[in-house]
Amino acid sequence: MKLALFDDHRLGVVDETGETPLVVDVTDALGWEHDPDPVTAGWWRRLCRDFAGARGRLAEAAARGTGRPLAEVRLRAPALNPSKIVACACNYADHVAEMHEVQERTLGGVESWMMNFDVFLKSPSSLSGPAEDIVLPTEVVEAGQEIHHESELVIVVGTGGSDIPRERALEHVLGYTLGLDITVRSAADRSRRKSYDTFSPLGPFLTTADEVGDAGGLGIRLDVNGGERQRVNTADLLTPVPDIVSYASHMMTLLPGDLIFTGAPPGVGAIVPGDRVRASIDGVGTLDLAVRRG
Known part of the structure; x- marks a missing residue:
């Protein structure tokens, strides 16, 4: 099932079986x-x-209801006020390798501690939806700092919990969506330079875990102005989805609706005002977003 939030944060079920979604x-x-x-x-x-208890009612309502073309509604981010956005660092080997050059260029040296897998927090207020632009802060642009795109599979937590064992981790996953972890390259703390408004675009839908199937075999692609920047498969995650959920839950209680960004693939690069960013994940969806200056 694909769930959408649209217009005045109404809940919708998406039907992509016909010519018009x-x-x-x-x-x-x-x-x-x-x-x-x-x-x-x-x-x-x-x-x-x-969700398990409500799913039947939602499916029945979707079967009885009359659909509206997606093009006629305003899609919102498929998440509302999560208690936290957890994000993974250094979860693709080729991205870790490329970050040596990125840090040499933007920081003047490599921060070795930043080359290891771990998790950090982004502000929930950084969320934006499929109908919103990525807005680059004026002060960052004027300072000449690079702002990069990162396309990621995002886990949507269902039942939540703490100290979740790896073998039961997927029981706590409601589904998945697509997210961009927009990042200022500077010496500041990760949470600070990744938490500006619109720096966590999300969407277009929440696809339930059963529909996605194996989250360890999904293709991810990101283009800027029609040119390919990132192409990877989640099979290359150094720490796969069950381990991510378990690891994070041993540090902090995961609550229903929390989001976990699973990590940036290789191919990160700068975006500037006027760019068009298009990202997609197999079976999950596509975001097509304009970039502008604040």
Whole structure:
């Protein structure tokens, strides 16, 4: 099942079987009150936690409902006010290798501690959706600092938990989406230079784990202005999805609706105002975003 948030944060089920992709509004089938305020968003976190019980109602409503063309709605990021965005660093070997050159160029030397796998936090306010531009901060642009794209598979946490064993980790995954981890290359802390508004574009949908299947075999591609920058498969993740979930949960309790960016593939590069970034993940979806100056 593909779930979308659209217009006034309505819940939709996406139907891509016909020539024209459709979204069917299933908000009234939730079984609990829908609060459209994205700041409170308790209905969304409850859906992430209790999706197994609500799925049948949503599927029935989708089968009965009348779809609207996706082109006629405003798609939102398929996440509302997560308690945290967890992000993985150094999770593709070729990306670790390329970061030596990137750091030499942008920092004047290699920070060895940054070449090891770990997780860090991004601000939830950095989330943006498929209909929004990537906005580059004026002060960063004027300072001449590079701002890079990173296309990533994103895990959407379902039931959540702490100290989750690896062998049960996928039981805590509701599904997956596509995210861009936009990054200022500077000496600042990761969380600071990756948390500007619009620096976590997400979408276009949340695809449930059963529909995605093996998350360890998905192709990822990113183009800028029609030229390929990144092409990789999640089979190359140094720390695969179950291990990521388990590792993160041993540091912090994962709550329903939390997001985990699984790491940047090789091929990161600068984006500038006027660029067009198009990223896609097999079976998950595509983001096509303009870049502008703030």
